[in-house]
Amino acid sequence: MTEIAMLASAALLVIGSFFALVASVGLLRLPDLYTRMHAASKAGTMGSCLLLIALAIHADDIGTMSRALAGVVFFLLTAPVSSHLLAKAAYAVGYRLHSSSVMDDMKRED
Amino acid sequence: MISVAAIFDSAVTLALGILSLSFLVTIYRIVKGPTLPDRILGLDMLVAIAIGFIAVIGIKTGYTLYVDVAIALGLVGFLATVAFARFVLSRGKTEDDIITEAREAAAAARREAKAASRSGAGTTTGRPDND
Numbered sequence: 001m002t003e004i005a006m007l008a009s010a011a012l013l014v015i016g017s018f019f020a021l022v023a024s025v026g027l028l029r030l031p032d033l034y035t036r037m038h039a040a041s042k043a044g045t046m047g048s049c050l051l052l053i054a055l056a057i058h059a060d061d062i063g064t065m066s067r068a069l070a071g072v073v074f075f076l077l078t079a080p081v082s083s084h085l086l087a088k089a090a091y092a093v094g095y096r097l098h099s100s101s102v103m104d105d106m107k108r109e110d
Numbered sequence: 111m112i113s114v115a116a117i118f119d120s121a122v123t124l125a126l127g128i129l130s131l132s133f134l135v136t137i138y139r140i141v142k143g144p145t146l147p148d149r150i151l152g153l154d155m156l157v158a159i160a161i162g163f164i165a166v167i168g169i170k171t172g173y174t175l176y177v178d179v180a181i182a183l184g185l186v187g188f189l190a191t192v193a194f195a196r197f198v199l200s201r202g203k204t205e206d207d208i209i210t211e212a213r214e215a216a217a218a219a220r221r222e223a224k225a226a227s228r229s230g231a232g233t234t235t236g237r238p239d240n241d
Contacts, residue, residue, distance in 0.1 A: 003114045010121035017128035024132035044158040051165035064174040071181045082191035089199040090147040
């Protein structure tokens with residue numbers, strides 16, 4: 001394996017795990033469900049996808065590489081769907097936005 | 111001059127440390143999380159971090175068999191989140207609603223008991239169906 005690929009893989013490892021840390025800190029610090037979801041479903045997906053891409057770069061054979069990239073594609077496809085479903089269910093049931101929210105486009109006019 | 115292998119090894123160790131930290135922070139949110147959707151979101155995040163862990167372990171040890179496990183874990187996490195979202199929707203009430211219902215039921219039971227004790231030895235049923 002060339003040194004360039006090794007360095008790229010190392011950089012992706014550090015950046016990806018940093019994204020995962022940012023997502024979990026956002027999960028800890030943000031005030032309500034919807035803002036937490038914004039942190040977890042964007043930065044979290046980004047983090048694990050970058051780690052899988054690092055694995056794909058590091059892998060020697062085509063099989064491992066293609067499986068890691070398939071995992072990336074699968075994760076990119078499913079994460080928005082699941083978080084959208086969860087947000088929609090929570091909003092429909094009546095979990096309120098935090099009081100510092102300035103806009104609610106789905107508020108019913110009545 | 112630091113060798114590339116040393117940089118790579120320290121990057122793997124750093125990634126494992128950061129991922130462990132974010133795992134713990136997410137678990138704190140799951141334990142503390144005031145509502146059910148917060149906990150579901152935390153579990154979803156936990157699955158994402160676990161997939162990242164599997165990728166780092168696959169790089170570190172060379173057991174690339176675990177990539178299949180990562181794909182299966184992503185599938186299970188997706189289905190679990192969808193099922194939990196359906197559960198939240200079908201439950202149809204928030205934690206605040208449940209607490210309000212319980213308070214109202216308790217107040218009604220108290221009022222009923224007071225009325226029963228005032229009217230003497232009437233038909234005092236305890237109303238155990240108020241949850």
